[in-house]
Amino acid sequence: MSQKNSKVIGITAVVIIAIVAFIFFQNKETDQPNTSAQSKDSKTIVIAYQTGVDPSKVAQANGEYEKDSQKNIQWKKFDTGSDVVNALASGDVVIGNIGSSPYAAATSRDVPIQTFLITSKLGSSEAFVVREKSGIKTPQDLVGKTIAVPFVSTTHYSLLAALKHWNIAENSVKIVNLRPPEITAAWERGDIDATYVWEPALSKAKASGTVFADSRQVGQWGSPTYDLWVVRKDFAEQHPDFLRSFVKTTLKQIDSYNNDPKAFSNPENVEKIAQLTGSDTKDIPLLLSGNEYLNQSQQITTLNGEFAKNILDTATFLKGQGKVDQVKPDYKEHISSKFIQ
Structure with missing residues (x-):
């Protein structure tokens, strides 16, 4: 057999093996579950x-x-x-x-x-706390004071409901928008007089403050x-x-x-x-x-x-x-x- 014929036979054999392998793996993939669906499902x-x-x-x-x-x-x-x-x-x-x-x-x-x-x-896990050194003894003492709360949160809603219950106009107090970690920092610096917040900022405020109301009380006032x-x-x-x-x-x-x-x-x-x-x-x-x-x-x-x-x-x-x-x-x-x- 010539060297040329040997090359042709060798190439033909490789092509046949490749085709058989392709068909085999195609059939094997068909027999397997949908792997892309599995991946999506396990995302x-x-x-x-x-x-x-x-x-x-x-x-x-x-x-x-x-x-x-x-x-x-x-x-x-x-x-x-x-x-x-x-x-x-x-x-x-x-x-x-x-x-x-x-x-x-x-x-x-x-x-x-x-x-x-x-x-x-919600009940006492969210509460309105006033700083002991703020001079706030009654709700009316809140007028002119700075209160921190995360805006459009449950505590913000409860704070506004409490002010309404106490007949205190929102524009008569200064309400600032702070996240709980920022409230803790502001409280420690003495930048705010009161806050309506949840844990863990709540406990830190209560350590040097007095609870005026909590969300259970505000709920009983009509704003659960x-x-x-x-x-x-x-x-x-x-x-x-x-x-x-x-x-x-x-x-x-x-x-x-x-x-x-x-x-x-x-x-x-x-x-x-x-x-x-x-x-x-x-x-x-x-x-x-x-x-x-x-x-x-x-x-x-x-x-x-x-x-x-x-x-x-x-x-x-x-x-x-x-x-x-x-x-x-x-x-x-x-x-x-x-x-x-």
Whole structure:
């Protein structure tokens, strides 16, 4: 056989092997599950949380949301609800923990989110504190004083509601927009006379201040506030099973706390909550007891009942204060209890 023929046979053999290999691997790929779908399904879910104290922080610290859902989760900490809303609007996060006031403002602007779970009905975990050296002894002493609060937060709403209850005009006090870490720094410098805030800034203010009112009292005056879990609508449509798992994990912690608050507030759980929130461990049992945590049936009843009106009232109040431009006829399209069923 000539050298030329040997080359032709060799090249032909290589081509045949390549074709067979191509067919083999094509068939093998066809037999495999859709790997791109698997990758999409296993994509990390980004969730925004804040530093409020509630039972679900234990599940977060233990990695129970990941275990129960079998999904990868990236938890991102935010200082204010308005920051969380911005992240939800941009798609940087798909689930977020925010208060009812920023939620009312966001849904009034048609940010595509919906409440699917109530974290808590707020009580003493958010409070209005005045500095001991400020000379403030009665609500009327607030006139002319400087009060710090994160704007369009639940505490901002509660502060304005409290001033209205005390018949104090908003323009008779100086209200400054500061995030909780900035409030702590301003408080330590003596730049502010009072603040309405949550943990961990709240405990730091209370160390040298007096509580004038908390969100439980303001709620009794007719302006209740909530901490909420909200989700982008597109994510909710595509991942209902994840939301059901998320709800189940959260309600398990709520039931555990409600069944025996003292047992739940053991040193191990308290330490886990402290690490996530930055609160002092000694304050956490009291902070936990300051809010109301709704069980499954209470969640469904509230979300399908009074909640929409509470949000409408909040939005109406915010519009009256010039904090939002419009109010919707109702907010039911932004509320869903189907993941709790």
